[in-house]
Amino acid sequence: MPLLTWQLWLARELVIDDPLPWQKLIVNKLTPGRVAQSMGGVLAAIGTPSHFPKPRGKSPGWPEGQTRKRRIRYPTVKKGTTKQKQQQPKSA
Template sequence: MPMITWELWLARFIVNDRPLPWQKPLSQLTPGRVAQAMPGVLVAIGTPAQAPKLRGKSPGWPTGQPRSPRTRYPVVKKGVSRTKKHSSS
């Protein structure tokens, strides 16, 4: 949190005040008003990352290659367990 506060405090001379329609223009910007204007600074700075490379559409299954059907396995069902009756003799 202190790093963000310092960043906003140092950036207050860089950003331009663009108040929303219900806000009054300020001569000295508050941290909230600086945070409101930061996306413009970040767009102007840009990013060091390269744009993602387009890979195109994947080729899919090779043409003319026969496909084998999936291996089917029998269904295993759980049997009903019956309790044994004890004889009381």
């Protein structure tokens, strides 16, 4: 939180006060809340470092003239059932 407040304090000189209809216009010494409210214009002017998205297009698909092979099917391995041990009679 202190880092955010420090950044807002440094950005006071860069932003222009754009109050909401019920807020009074502040000429100098903007509060951190009013600076945060006006930071959208600063961020829009700076822009973004990311690239624009590439057009998707259509994939080329399977090359013509190349034969396809069916995938190898392996038999299903099933776990066998275990037999219950017979109980031996207890000796006296």
